[in-house]
Amino acid sequence: MGLRFRPVETAFYDQFSESAQHLLVGTGLLAESLDGTADLADVASRMREAEHAADETTHAIIRRVNQTFVTPFDREDIYALASGLDDVMDCMDEVVDMLMLYEVKAMPTELLTDQVDVLQRCAEITAAAMPNLRSMQSLDEYWIEINRLENVGDRNHRRILAHLFSGEYKAMEVLKLKDIVEGLEAAIDAFERVANTVEQIAVKES
Template sequence: MAFRLTPKEDSFYELFGISAGHLVQAAKELTNLLAVQTPEDRKTVVDRMHDLEHLGDEATHEIMRRVNASFITPFDREDIYALASKLDDCMDYMEEAADLVELYQVDELPKGVAKQIEIIGRMADLTSNAMPRLRAMQDLSEYWIEINRLENQADKHYRRLVANLFENSDAIHVLKMKDIVSALESAADAFESVANTVEGIAVKES
């Protein structure tokens, strides 16, 4: 029977799961944003998104604190920092998109935005489901392969969305909508960065 001479800080797995769980909730709030009818309802959704962003920041800061306080970590410190930071990026871009909807006082989003948010929701679910599997570093390849596929789908959809936007003669409207759809595209890119980081960690630990 083998004994570990130095304890390993395993709470990182739980914190990564918590952080990814906030992303799932944020994706649901983006979906809710599509259905709001009044400025008051829109503000309520955006306020919930701000709360989730704060919770995400707290989880990220706790991960960083534990990295600095732990003598032994489950995998490379640099990879822990990178994964925590990239999960935080996903939240930041989703919050940015929601914030812009409120700041620009958008009454109706282009129909194609629903597809963007649907893809982001799927990416958030996959990411949340993958975090517990970091502990064993097993059964993760399907996760990053599917995330990469979804990101390619998001790219194509984003390009179509932007092309459709430029058919509108109202330049200010086009600029506002492009900011929002670009933030959502950045969120999809950020989820792919998380998956790429997980792949790199899995390769190192295999």
């Protein structure tokens, strides 16, 4: 067992945890951008910084894969997990960017809050799960919960679209808002892909 936890492996687990921590920062900024009082340009600029920091971590993982002879699990799975975590950040950065660019007139903040709550919960349990990659313990609870959250997000999403289509909004505003709510759903889906990658790693290692 002493051999199993080599320094190089520990470094991978630490970096995946770091990557997930960036997502916690990202969901926090996303929540801020949608609270109805935000200075969007300011939040977008901080989101851009958080996205760059996440990129750094992703590239550091890829570099380590390329320089390491024995990796804790398959190289392509490390690559898939690192890219998957990075994709979540890209999705959230995109939403904040759209909020700033589209100049939406009447934002249905209360509706979108449900999706942001789902995203924050996804980020929390993803961050909590990453250190468990080492022992491969409790990972099934994590991906079952992510799948449940993705289902909740899916139901929220359709309810939000039905509301947008209710006739209360002009077609052009619906077009803008639909892009934004689809961006939120894409971020939830990206969290689910991370969980699927973790599940596949666990299936292989079992």
